[in-house]
Amino acid sequence: MPNERLRAVMADGGWTYATLAQKVDVDPKSVERWVNLGRTPRRVTAMRAAETLGEDVHALWPALRQARAARAISPELVALYDQRADIPVSAFVDMLTQARKHIDVLVYAAVFLHEAYPRLNELLRERASEGCAIRIAVGDAESENVRARGEEEKFGHGIESRCQLALMHYRPLIGVPGIDIRIHGTTLYNSLYRADDQLLVNAHVWGVNAYGAPVWHLRRSGEGGMFDTYAESFDAVWSTATPVQHKG
Template sequence: MAAGGWTHATLAAKVEVDPKSVERWVNLGRVPRRSTALLAAETLGEDVHALWPALRQARPARAVSPELVALYDQRADIPATAFVDLLAQAGEHIDVLVYAAVFLHEAYPRLNALLRERAAAGATIRIAIGDADSPNVRQRGEEERFGHGIESRCQLALMHYRPLIGIPGIEVRTHGTTLYNSLYRGDDQMLVNAHVWGVNAYAAPVWHLRRSDAGGIFDTYAESFNAVWATASPVEEH
């Protein structure tokens, strides 16, 4: 599979997977996701079905992802404690990607104390909030008819999280990306608050995911968080 000058490492870099994944394809006969397999076959100049005959088999249509735990019509239907419980149960990873989401601190004033406790227990905590000066933040306010209120809420969110700056295991960054979904991750569970044009986040749908297989919908959102995190700016201590 690594013919034509391609090594496991260079092929992995080309198709954006871990080199160990390529080794498992070669040595253990594992089959990658179809999109990844197509890219790898194109890179190698090979027929994808010659490399992975199992992909010839038609995959049964699936109406609902096995990773979907629940789907809510709008965020307002979910008590804030559901978000807090998700974070409180995490032992390894807590990731939050929002513009402001000040409802968390408003509904649960102990949020910072909880995050300190999770960090002290060994969890890695990453909080990404909106940059109040970002054109994308201002545009979201216009689209949701929220005006400059969303910018002030980003500033309020930063004020809430600022006491966590410098705490080992916790990092807070600001981002200026277009926010397609707000993400709240605790280990292998995640609440995804969709964003709908012209609709405030509290009135938009939320899906609860639990990771089952590598490469599933959970990982899609986790990778999206990582991509935004890489563009975000660390908040420095004053």
């Protein structure tokens, strides 16, 4: 089956088989097969081609996203990704958009969400206006645990600045009915992104930035499973977090 998305992107950008092939260092016949036969290139080549075309690699070759998912050992495990960078921001946005009852976010900063999707605050307002309870917990820039994470990841004071930036992004939501913003100083073992019965868990690895660490996608299938374990950990952190007030 032809890859019509790739054909359209190339046409819009004025790319030919030959010019794209030269740019990504492959044979023009390979590019022709990508388009006309729907062949999927190797991941490294696909990433290079997508960057050249200014397009999301998973939008051009969805099979690459599926290839990164592990077989589900637990009935709650939907997918396992080698690193957060493998997941397009649209996957986070789509999950939050589908939420009807609960949205919980536990991070130190995760400013990539606002940077890649500037409408995030509007989306959260829309969800809250329709009855969704939203809880956002970001890192306290003054916390020793935040500072330690910066040292471990060789990020220095940058992580403290990113915590402050995250809070700046969320400040316009303070006071919005249905939305609660807090700061926490816990040791963050995992970043959590929950939307109703779906959960993205970004594990943290010593010395590795969050975007390079694994993510598992869980879907709650019953009481007492992995989903509930992480949901309960969110509640435990939330109970110790400090509500953020309007600046006077």
